[in-house]
Amino acid sequence: MRKRFKKVQESTVTISELMLPSHSNFNGKIHGGYILSLLDQIAFACASKHSEVYCVTASVDTVDFLKPIEIGELVTMKASVNYVGRTSMVIGIRVEAENIQTGASKHCNSSYFSMVAKDSSGNSVEVPGLILKNHNEIRRFAKSLERRNRKRSGIAEFKSTDFASEKYLHLVEGQHVKIELED
Numbered sequence: 034m035r036k037r038f039k040k041v042q043e044s045t046v047t048i049s050e051l052m053l054p055s056h057s058n059f060n061g062k063i064h065g066g067y068i069l070s071l072l073d074q075i076a077f078a079c080a081s082k083h084s085e086v087y088c089v090t091a092s093v094d095t096v097d098f099l100k101p102i103e104i105g106e107l108v109t110m111k112a113s114v115n116y117v118g119r120t121s122m123v124i125g126i127r128v129e130a131e132n133i134q135t136g137a138s139k140h141c142n143s144s145y146f147s148m149v150a151k152d153s154s155g156n157s158v159e160v161p162g163l164i165l166k167n168h169n170e171i172r173r174f175a176k177s178l179e180r181r182n183r184k185r186s187g188i189a190e191f192k193s194t195d196f197a198s199e200k201y202l203h204l205v206e207g208q209h210v211k212i213e214l215e216d
């Protein structure tokens with residue numbers, strides 16, 4: 034069977050939602066947890082659009098909360114496929130909040146969700162490849178690939194069975210800790 038490839042544009046998703054008082058925390062700002070829930074929804078929609086099957090969230094590689102979001106602001110989230118592997122996809126999401134009276138807009142959040150495509154029996158299935166049409170799409174793909182490789186090597190290095198703390202003592206000692214080894 035010939036491999037299918039799809040353009041990034043074919044699966045972009047944008048949602049806008051007005052932030053209500055019921056979404057706020059004790060400080061009067063919008064709850065990070067509420068934003069995370071919206072991010073998960075849009076990542077799911079974008080991944081399902083690209084793969085054309087049900088998808089699950091495998092991991093969230095970064096969620097940077099850059100600026101607080103206020104009650105009454107209009108939040109817009111834009112999601113696109115940044116990377117595809119065999120059965121997984123990385124969905125990049127940019128969040129902006131707009132003051133609807135002044136029109137001033139701020140970049141509040143950037144996130145990267147790893148999603149895996151599933152068939153109706155729950156098996157991981159191959160997703161279409163990605164057609165990269167410009168430098169930004171190549172940059173996002175390369176960035177995801179690098180992040181994925183760094184994560185893999187980091188996980189191997191810090192595996193609890195192989196970890197040698199002597200190798201890292203010089204790093205940890207300069208931090209806000211006291212080391213009182215008992216064994």
Ligand SMILES: CC(=O)SCCNC(=O)CCNC(=O)[C@H](O)C(C)(C)COP(=O)(O)OP(=O)(O)OC[C@H]1O[C@@H](n2cnc3c(N)ncnc32)[C@H](O)[C@@H]1OP(=O)(O)O
Binds near residue numbers: 089119
């Ligand atoms: C819509 C929702 O929110 S669903 C609710 C939250 N999510 C869930 O419940 C998911 C629970 N977890 C799972 O089902 C599984 O652990 C999975 C699907 C994430 C991974 O399943 P596995 O059988 O371990 O997958 P397997 O090792 O075959 O890897 C499948 C793909 O997932 C990728 N993958 C596996 N774990 C991760 C991870 N933690 N982060 C990123 N990618 C991952 C692999 O790299 C592989 O990608 P590739 O095919 O593109 O090379």
